Amino acid sequence: MTHRRSAAWALAALVALTPPLSSQASPPDIAQERAAYAEWLATAPNSPLAAVAQQPIGAGIRLGPADADVPIEGVAEHRVSERNGVVTLSGALGSRVVPAGRPISFGAYSIASGGVPGRRVVTIYGPKRKTKSAAYYDYATGVVFVGPLTPAEEPAKVRVLALDGIEVDAVEAGTVVVPFGGRPVTLRVRRIPTGEDESELEIYFRDATNDQGTYPAGRFVSLVPAGEGRYRLDFNRARNPFCAYSSAFPCPAPWRGNTIEAKVEAGERYLGGGLDAPRGLEAK
Amino acid sequence: MRAGVLALAGALAAALAMAGPGAKPAGEWRAALELAGGELRFGVVVERDGGGWRGRLCNGTRCQPFTAVTQAGDSIVLEMADYAAAITAKVSGDSLAGSYRNVGNRGPRIIPFRAARGRWPVSRAPERLVGRWDARWIGDFGTTPRVIDVRNGKAGLEGTIISNTGDYGHFAGQMTGDSFALAHFDGSYVYLLTGSLSGGGGKPDTLRGLFHAGIRTQTPFIAVRSTGAPHLKTVTENTKADTTEPFRFAFPDLDGRTVTEQDPRFKGKVVMVDVFGTWCPTCHDAAPELVKLYRKYHDQGLEIVGLAYEVSGDTAVDNRQVRRFREKFGITYPMLLAGINLTDAAAATLPQLQGFTAFPTTIFLGRDGKVRRIHAGFYGPATGAQHAKQVREWEDEVRKLLAEKSVSP
Numbered sequence: 001m002t003h004r005r006s007a008a009w010a011l012a013a014l015v016a017l018t019p020p021l022s023s024q025a026s027p028p029d030i031a032q033e034r035a036a037y038a039e040w041l042a043t044a045p046n047s048p049l050a051a052v053a054q055q056p057i058g059a060g061i062r063l064g065p066a067d068a069d070v071p072i073e074g075v076a077e078h079r080v081s082e083r084n085g086v087v088t089l090s091g092a093l094g095s096r097v098v099p100a101g102r103p104i105s106f107g108a109y110s111i112a113s114g115g116v117p118g119r120r121v122v123t124i125y126g127p128k129r130k131t132k133s134a135a136y137y138d139y140a141t142g143v144v145f146v147g148p149l150t151p152a153e154e155p156a157k158v159r160v161l162a163l164d165g166i167e168v169d170a171v172e173a174g175t176v177v178v179p180f181g182g183r184p185v186t187l188r189v190r191r192i193p194t195g196e197d198e199s200e201l202e203i204y205f206r207d208a209t210n211d212q213g214t215y216p217a218g219r220f221v222s223l224v225p226a227g228e229g230r231y232r233l234d235f236n237r238a239r240n241p242f243c244a245y246s247s248a249f250p251c252p253a254p255w256r257g258n259t260i261e262a263k264v265e266a267g268e269r270y271l272g273g274g275l276d277a278p279r280g281l282e283a284k
Numbered sequence: 285m286r287a288g289v290l291a292l293a294g295a296l297a298a299a300l301a302m303a304g305p306g307a308k309p310a311g312e313w314r315a316a317l318e319l320a321g322g323e324l325r326f327g328v329v330v331e332r333d334g335g336g337w338r339g340r341l342c343n344g345t346r347c348q349p350f351t352a353v354t355q356a357g358d359s360i361v362l363e364m365a366d367y368a369a370a371i372t373a374k375v376s377g378d379s380l381a382g383s384y385r386n387v388g389n390r391g392p393r394i395i396p397f398r399a400a401r402g403r404w405p406v407s408r409a410p411e412r413l414v415g416r417w418d419a420r421w422i423g424d425f426g427t428t429p430r431v432i433d434v435r436n437g438k439a440g441l442e443g444t445i446i447s448n449t450g451d452y453g454h455f456a457g458q459m460t461g462d463s464f465a466l467a468h469f470d471g472s473y474v475y476l477l478t479g480s481l482s483g484g485g486g487k488p489d490t491l492r493g494l495f496h497a498g499i500r501t502q503t504p505f506i507a508v509r510s511t512g513a514p515h516l517k518t519v520t521e522n523t524k525a526d527t528t529e530p531f532r533f534a535f536p537d538l539d540g541r542t543v544t545e546q547d548p549r550f551k552g553k554v555v556m557v558d559v560f561g562t563w564c565p566t567c568h569d570a571a572p573e574l575v576k577l578y579r580k581y582h583d584q585g586l587e588i589v590g591l592a593y594e595v596s597g598d599t600a601v602d603n604r605q606v607r608r609f610r611e612k613f614g615i616t617y618p619m620l621l622a623g624i625n626l627t628d629a630a631a632a633t634l635p636q637l638q639g640f641t642a643f644p645t646t647i648f649l650g651r652d653g654k655v656r657r658i659h660a661g662f663y664g665p666a667t668g669a670q671h672a673k674q675v676r677e678w679e680d681e682v683r684k685l686l687a688e689k690s691v692s693p
Contacts, residue, residue: 040392085628099624101389155424164390171424197497225320
């Protein structure tokens with residue numbers, strides 16, 4: 001939902017509501033989200049920490065042998081193809097449909113499909129996963145803003161990589177202006193589909209902490225509706241794209257213009273081990 | 285401020301003192317998911333079941349069982365296995381606090397949850413709100429039609445939302461002044477309709493508000509009272525089929541035996557093909573009606589076959605889900621594992637259909653095996669008269685087809 005209003009955002013009056021024990025303590029909802037995310041990373045079959053490869057299907061790909069498009073040790077030859085948007089995994093024992101976002105077993109591995117019809121990709125998950133988890137800055141009270149979203153003049157569809165490295169048909173939702181470091185910064189907002197009837201208003205941004213504590217390619221943060229056409233933008237909720245966890249994932253190119261000159265020392269940090277991030281590259 | 289902090293600390297200490305192994309989850313709870321745009325109210329009931337627990341999730345008077353209820357220390361876990369979802373909450377005396385979550389693609393889908401003992405108060409809708417409303421969901425690229433159906437039931441304000449392909453399930457809610465909220469939560473779908481009623485005094489009544497899906501997706505809507513003129517597509521307009529050839533299918537049954545339209549049990553019979561999924565709430569609404577028709581007309585030549593499109597794509601898992609569905613509804617007609625629940629994937633397995641859009645889709649075949657009618661979607665009991673009309677149309681169609689002479693395909 002969008003309403004045209006003054007573009008100025010204000011610091012949310014959150015300080016009075018945070019627990020008085022410590023100004024650095026995370027509110028319970030953020031602590032809960034982070035705990036749930038850590039558990040998901042450690043246990044979910046489609047956790048990026050378990051991914052071994054993500055590959056566009058194109059005209060079809062081979063999995064398994066050493067000379068395959070995706071070599072997988074100990075796995076016999078399989079082929080993956082896409083027809084009418086349906087992804088099929090074929091091997092000596094027959095063929096199976098590969099659902100979107102829901103891994104099916106495949107020997108000791110599992111495989112899921114994703115992306116838009118005609119440009120589907122598959123992600124392969126292995127029996128082992130990396131043990132690292134997400135790390136965060138201490139909770140920061142000065143990076144929570146509430147304000148309006150200025151809608152795009154002409155809403156347009158745009159195909160972008162979501163944080164899981166998979167193409168989605170997003171919508172240019174508009175812009176927000178936040179007073180960061182004493183200067184107004186305009187950030188582009190896109191609506192990213194997340195499920196039936198559901199979507200997220202997301203900002204993929206870069207800031208002065210990139211490569212200096214946070215992932216070099218930037219981070220995602222969501223707008224949360226705050227009532228009466230206003231939104232809460234809490235950079236404590238900034239999170240890494242999946243390419244920060246595993247080089248199996250392609251990295252989204254930072255969205256043009258979404259650069260904050262100041263340091264956003266809030267949200268998720270970078271512990272290393274991800275894809276070498278694209279530098280100096282911005283999407284149109 | 286300090287006094288407030290002390291009071292909060294006291295309450296917390298009291299709650300902690302009541303927690304632990306002695307926590308008593310049994311009873312009725314007025315529960316809520318805390319969405320960004322407001323609270324989604326529903327009911328939870330937890331009861332003793334031998335040495336363990338059982339429970340149910342209720343939208344107004346409509347309840348569904350949790351697949352498992354377990355207690356771990358001072359926490360209780362309410363599982364909804366069909367949706368790989370669970371509510372985990374700490375029991376502190378007369379309150380529950382925790383979260384609902386299910387597995388997402390880019391991280392867990394997590395929504396704060398809380399509950400207090402008791403039932404939500406019954407709230408009745410004024411006559412001005414009761415009835416059918418022609419609504420428009422306002423999206424990025426224009427509007428899409430919906431119907432909002434509001435009435436007063438045993439638990440007060442209730443209703444549903446209807447699209448071109450079926451309904452969103454049973455909603456229950458409350459009204460305060462001119463503002464209303466109607467909620468539906470089934471373990472997977474998280475829907476809340478909030479808005480206000482304006483008009484009167486010579487001005488037409490209008491509803492304006494937000495449709496909330498999940499924790500933070502909000503779509504504005506506007507609605508005017510229905511005049512009775514068509515606002516949605518009819519259920520037979522969405523999906524078409526090749527009617528020149530017999531309808532073909534070939535899928536394994538739950539014992540792994542491939543069943544096709546050539547099976548002797550279908551020869552010369554009227555056949556209803558139910559394209560469904562055990563994950564699909566509307567399919568749960570349709571199943572009892574199919575069972576009734578089967579029991580009533582099977583001896584006269586009606587056959588039904590269920591084509592299941594399931595979540596996991598794992599045969600063993602999907603087989604288990606469909607068997608549970610079969611037992612739940614007492615289904616005796618064959619059920620086949622046809623594929624996964626992606627519209628594109630399902631459509632690819634039924635190439636004779638054009639414009640496949642909805643689960644369930646019900647295909648009526650004449651005694652010659654050719655498609656006579658296709659219903660995309662299903663209007664569940666929550667739609668009241670529309671549900672009754674559709675059930676009547678199904679039965680009329682079955683009787684009409686049964687009355688046709690047998691032919692050799």
